[in-house]
Amino acid sequence: MRLEKLETFVMGNPPPRHGGRYFIFVRLTTECGITGVGEIYNATFGPDICCAMARDMFDRQFAGTDPANIELLFRRAYGAGFTHRPDVSVMGVFSGLEMACWDILGKAADKPVHxxxxxxxxxxxxxxxxxxxxxxxxxxxxxxxxxxxxxxxxxxxxxxxxxxxxxxxxxxxxxxxxxxxxxxxxxxxxxxxxxxxxxxxxxxxxxxxxxxxxxxxxxxxxxxxxxxxxxxxxxxxxxxxxxxxxxxxxxxxxxxxxxxxxxxxxxxxxxxxxxxxxxxxxxxxxxxxxxxxxxxxxxxxxxxxxxxxxxxxxxxxxxxxxxxxxxxxxxxxxxxxxxxxxxxxxxxxxxxxxxxxxxxxxxxxxxxxxGLGLELDDAAIAANPWTGTDLHLGMTETHVTH
The missing domain is CATH 3.20.20.120 (Enolase-like C-terminal domain)
Structure with missing residues (x-):
């Protein structure tokens, strides 16, 4: 199997919005047509930026590779640009792509990921x-x-x-x-x-x-x-x-x-x-x-x-x-x-x-x-676009005083 395509989706979380303001989903497709879904939890940048990061990482590190090469993919992402240190944004993007690879592997083996x-x-x-x-x-x-x-x-x-x-x-x-x-x-x-x-x-x-x-x-x-x-x-x-x-x-x-x-x-x-x-x-x-x-x-x-x-x-x-x-x-x-x-x-x-x-x-x-046991509902995601500008989570910007 080889990874061929990445799709990204930003969904506005419908009211009552339990779990955050929006969700960032990804879907990978192999050359043989197996799909895998993942999700990025990256609260540092806006969701469109996170999707752009995912596309860049996919093109540089994932495209054309075997989704079973999890260790190699991790080292590529972790060391990209001469970093080799924990980076919450890099790992958020990688996490979504990595779980989509596991979803593909589970489907190919006809077994749950666990x-x-x-x-x-x-x-x-x-x-x-x-x-x-x-x-x-x-x-x-x-x-x-x-x-x-x-x-x-x-x-x-x-x-x-x-x-x-x-x-x-x-x-x-x-x-x-x-x-x-x-x-x-x-x-x-x-x-x-x-x-x-x-x-x-x-x-x-x-x-x-x-x-x-x-x-x-x-x-x-x-x-x-x-x-x-x-x-x-x-x-x-x-x-x-x-x-x-x-x-x-x-x-x-x-x-x-x-x-x-x-x-x-x-x-x-x-x-x-x-x-x-x-x-x-x-x-x-x-x-x-x-x-x-x-x-x-x-x-x-x-x-x-x-x-x-x-x-x-x-x-x-x-x-x-x-x-x-x-x-x-x-x-x-x-x-x-x-x-x-x-x-x-x-x-x-x-x-x-x-x-x-x-x-x-x-x-x-x-x-x-x-695999993971879920698939994306493209129609429902399209029906709930994220139109806000806030980040997924926020903090007050003033001191908490007595």
């Missing part, structure tokens, strides 16, 4: 979701009571989610995050965070784990203050308590608290994750398959984590093709802990693809279809 990466060791995958507003709007009026700032409202939705089948829930009430982080949590941020843990724990009891998220916004001492306040409620994790630049500093937080530290959504390649493991900065690794460097790189990271008694919890704040890749990795990783889902993987979130992700009573059932 069967090509060592074989399935989990028949079902525990999942969690964010506590989203009951009316579905992921961007509610920040000045009005909502599940992001009102603990009682969040607890009410949490109880309904547990009744629906979820046994783990994520929320991040720790206050604003900015381009100037880390900062000290404001007293109101700690008070609100404690209230969320208290009210949600009261609403769900021991039927669900609480996953406390932040966006890397605190200093070491600030993260310690927050962790100390949350410990009585025994969260399953304290997510990315400080910016990811310094694993040694994050390790100081991990050593301070009994709450497991989870991190990794902003990291790429085995090299960045190796530093996290070596420092003892996190015991739960949250690689995102659309950014980390693809499926094979993520499998290597999972293997590295095994040697340190660390677990993986694939991160998802993007579209359903990355979700499908996350599932394939989780299914074949012995140290898998839990999988991020966008709700129950239904509704508008799945509009751009054909196929389904099976969610049942809090668990995802890994697909046995060849």
């Amino acid at each position: 069967a090509l990466l060592g074989g399935r060791v989990h028949d079902r995958l525990r999942s969690y979701s964010y506590i989203y507003p009951a009316d579905g709007d992921v961007y509610p009026d920040p000045d009005a009571p909502n599940v992001y700032n009102d603990a009682e409202m969040a607890a009410e939705v949490a109880a309904k989610m547990v009744d629906q089948g979820f046994n783990a829930l994520k929320f991040d009430p720790a206050g604003p995050y900015s381009i100037f982080d880390g900062h000290q949590p404001r007293r109101e941020d700690i008070t609100r965070s404690v209230a969320f843990c208290r009210e949600i724990r009261r609403a769900v009891g021991d039927r669900a784990d609480l996953l406390f998220g932040t966006h890397g916004q605190f200093t070491v001492s600030g993260a310690k203050r927050m962790a100390r306040a949350l410990e009585p409620y025994d969260p399953l994790w304290f997510e990315e308590p400080m910016p990811p630049e310094s694993p040694a500093d994050m390790a100081a937080v991990a050593a301070f608290t009994s709450i497991p530290v989870a991190a990794g959504e902003r990291l790429c390649t085995k090299y960045e994750f190796a530093r996290v493991l070596e420092a003892g900065a996190a015991s739960i690794l949250q690689m995102n398959l659309g950014r980390v460097g693809g499926l094979l790189e993520a499998k290597k990271i999972a293997g590295m984590a095994e040697t340190r008694q660390a677990q993986i919890a694939p991160h998802l704040y993007c579209g359903p093709v990355v979700a499908a890749a996350n599932i394939q990795l989780a299914a074949c990783s012995p140290n898998f802990l839990i999988l991020e889902s966008i709700g129950t993987f239904d509704g508008p979130y799945m509009a751009g693809v054909k196929g389904r992700i099976e969610w049942e009573d809090g668990y995802v059932i890994p697909s046995t279809a060849p």
